[in-house]
Amino acid sequence: MKNKFKKISSILATKFTKSVITRMNAGGGTNLPGRIARKIYPSILGELVDQTKKDIIVVTGTNGKTTTAGFISGILTSADSTVAHNKMGANMLPGITCAIIDNASLTGKMNKDYTLLEIDEAYCTKAVDEFTPDLFLVTNLFRDQLDRYGELDTTAKKIREAIEKIAVKKQLKVVLNADDPIVAFICKDVDNVDTLFYGFEKIQFLNQESNITGSKEVAACSCGCKLEYEKVFYGHVGHYSCGCGKRRPKLSVTANASIDINHTDLNIFSEETGEFSARLNMPGLYNAYNALGAIAVAIDLKLPTEKIIAGLSNYNTIFGRAETKLINGKTSLIQLIKNPIGATEVLRTVREDQNGKLLIIINDDYADGRDVSWLWDANFELLNKYNKQVVTSGIRAGDMAVRLKYAGIPSENIYIEENIKNSIKHCTNNLENDEKLYILPTYTALLYLQKHYK
Ligand SMILES: [Zn+2]
Structure with a gap:
């Protein structure tokens, strides 16, 4: 009782x-x-x-x-x-x-x-x-x-x-x-x-100037040798084997992917299901x-x-509403980012705006979610042809910078300033007259902006 x-x-x-x-x-x-x-x-x-x-x-x-x-x-x-x-x-x-x-x-x-x-x-x-x-x-x-x-x-x-x-x-x-x-x-x-086991046989990027896999990284085998890669899809993920006999296991579910700027087509095969196709409404x-x-x-x-x-x-999530305000006399568009799909949508907008500059503020307080690993699911690769400086700020400014590096953005175009106030000052000072500042904050960073920039 x-x-x-x-x-x-x-x-x-x-x-x-x-x-x-x-x-x-x-x-x-x-x-x-x-x-x-x-x-x-x-x-x-x-x-x-x-x-x-x-x-x-x-x-x-x-x-x-x-x-x-x-x-x-x-x-x-x-x-x-x-x-x-x-x-x-x-x-x-x-x-x-x-x-x-x-x-x-x-x-x-x-x-x-x-x-x-x-x-x-x-x-x-x-x-x-x-x-x-x-x-x-x-x-x-x-x-x-x-x-x-x-x-x-x-x-x-x-x-x-x-x-x-x-x-x-x-x-x-x-x-x-x-x-x-x-x-x-x-x-x-x-x-x-x-x-x-599941894995991809072939991955193809459509309508994109280049393969957007970003930087590659080789993993070591448990025998101590470096793994040999026949294909690297991203990071240490791909088709690998080692001289000691260890190799990528035999798959139960295999697929080919065609990745477009807006969506992804998968062609899947397993013994249980035979071959079938599915479309994802996200890149x-x-x-x-x-x-x-x-x-x-x-x-x-x-x-x-x-x-x-x-x-x-x-599967889709809701894309939040954007807010435009003047910060230090410059037009700024603030867009909360809290999940991969929403963030990907914002990145697509930023990429298409020739007059935009970008500040990403990532905090990891409770209200933001302590785990920022979702940043890896957002398609920051969309920015890899973006040749302006990207500024990262907030508690996890460093993690955000790492993610950008993996997305293929050159280190010299990434500027880290953990202090939010200073990062905004840096951005607005470097903004040309007709340029707009895109600010992508997580939840508590958004609260900070609302409190300090009315
Ligand atoms: Zn080995």
């Missing part, structure tokens, strides 16, 4: 705190309510997730979690399934707890076919102590800051540890990006694991990979191809 009371209090407290935060317009606040819930009733997350009627699906990896999970959710929904999903991208335990409580009744009943959770790579091992996934997808592993070279192996080990923990309890399906050599061997020789190589990961999951769940196709083409 006492436990039941605690559980209901935990759910009530979360729903109440969240509604207060929303009404106060404090933005994004899922962390505090989730923390309160876990304090009152520590097993709340596990007890809710355990009620899932069909499968518990986890998506992890450095880049593309939010978009990949969004695609999976779109496909499941088009197949008439109900899904509990942390779709706002709060992917650490308090945020996940809050998102799942949103799907529960006050008495703690959750009536969903699937639970779909994107989880921060570093939190996977902790998360699987609370519930046991049926299916585990790893998108890719990249270092997300220039100074964090050594951490990739540690992250890979953490994910492996999570997979091992689950496999002790039950048979697990692991879906892996075979084109990423760091991901492909992540659960090699783990017992009780059934692995499904970008990263998104092609995100979609293929979702397709592999859907094929494993035995969803019909027409539902997969419909789910992928339906």
Whole structure:
């Protein structure tokens, strides 16, 4: 009885705190309510997730979690399934707890076919102590800051540890990006694991002056040698092998992609489905990979191809409204960026405006979402023919600069100024009379602009 009371209090407290935060317009606040819930009733997350009627699906990896999970959710929904999903991208335990409580009744009943959770790579091992996934997808592993070279192996080990923990309890399906050599061997020789690999055979860029893959990076094999690449699609992702015999695994789901400036056409093949085509209403190589990961999951769940196709083409997010104001006497267009698709849309506008200059301000406070890996899913490659200076600012100015470098923008055209006020001064001082400043802030940076530049 006492436990039941605690559980209901935990759910009530979360729903109440969240509604207060929303009404106060404090933005994004899922962390505090989730923390309160876990304090009152520590097993709340596990007890809710355990009620899932069909499968518990986890998506992890450095880049593309939010978009990949969004695609999976779109496909499941088009197949008439109900899904509990942390779709706002709060992917650490308090945020996940809050998102799942949103799907529960006050008495703690959750009536969903699937639970779909994107989880921060570093939190996977902790998360699987609370519930046991049926299916585990790893998108890719990249270092997300220039100074964090050594951490990739540690992250890979953490994910492996999570997979091992689950496999002790039950048979697990692991879906892996075979084109990423760091991901492909992540659960090699783990017992009780059934692995499904996906990857691209051919990737083609249409109506774009050049291939937009940005910089390349070679990964090392576990034997210590450098991997040999037959094809590099981006970073260390491609077709690889090593003299020691290690090579890209045999794929269960393969695809070719034609990537246009506005959309992506995929031609997919698996033994279960045969060949079929799907169109994504968004460009970008990263998104092609995100979609293929979702397709592999859907094929494993035995969803019909027409539902997969419909789910992928339906996936879209809302593009926020822009605001124009005079800052230091110069015309400035401020556009909130908070997700890959929205950001990609803004970038397309900026690229087409010959008189525009660009300032990107990235913060990672709670209201912004602490995880800025979605920057990798936005198509910053659109800027690689943009020959003006791009200024990055905010707490994560450095990460933004790294992303631009990967997108193929020369280092000498990237200017980092973490202090927002100084970055704006730098931009407006360098603006010609007829030029317009495009400012792309995350949520808390937008609040700063609204407060200081009325
Ligand atoms: Zn080797």
